[in-house]
Amino acid sequence: MFDFVNNPEFRNFLHSLNTDINFATVLAWLVIAVILSMLGGAMGGMMLAGKEIGYKFSAIIGSLFAPAGVIPAIVLSLLIVNFIHK
Numbered sequence: 637m638f639d640f641v642n643n644p645e646f647r648n649f650l651h652s653l654n655t656d657i658n659f660a661t662v663l664a665w666l667v668i669a670v671i672l673s674m675l676g677g678a679m680g681g682m683m684l685a686g687k688e689i690g691y692k693f694s695a696i697i698g699s700l701f702a703p704a705g706v707i708p709a710i711v712l713s714l715l716i717v718n719f720i721h722k
Contacts, residue, residue, distance in 0.1 A: 657718045662711075669710045670703045677702025 681698020
């Protein structure tokens with residue numbers, strides 16, 4: 637575990653998440669955004685419709701519908717930042 641954290645390539649990649657916009661960082665930010673939106677959608681679905689249709693089912697539906705709005709927004713924002721940066 638510590639070998640992975642102390643790996644210079646991994647540290648450079650983590651640093652490039654803040655400084656560079658390339659294909660690897662775009663994919664990394666997209667994966668992070670999708671995971672966070674799925675968690676938020678599941679929580680929102682449970683809060684909105686948990687009692688009516690069940691907490692598990694509302695969490696599943698919320699986590700499936702949440703990335704539908706996040707993925708295009710993240711891709712568009714990363715493209716805009718890339719054009720502004722250059």
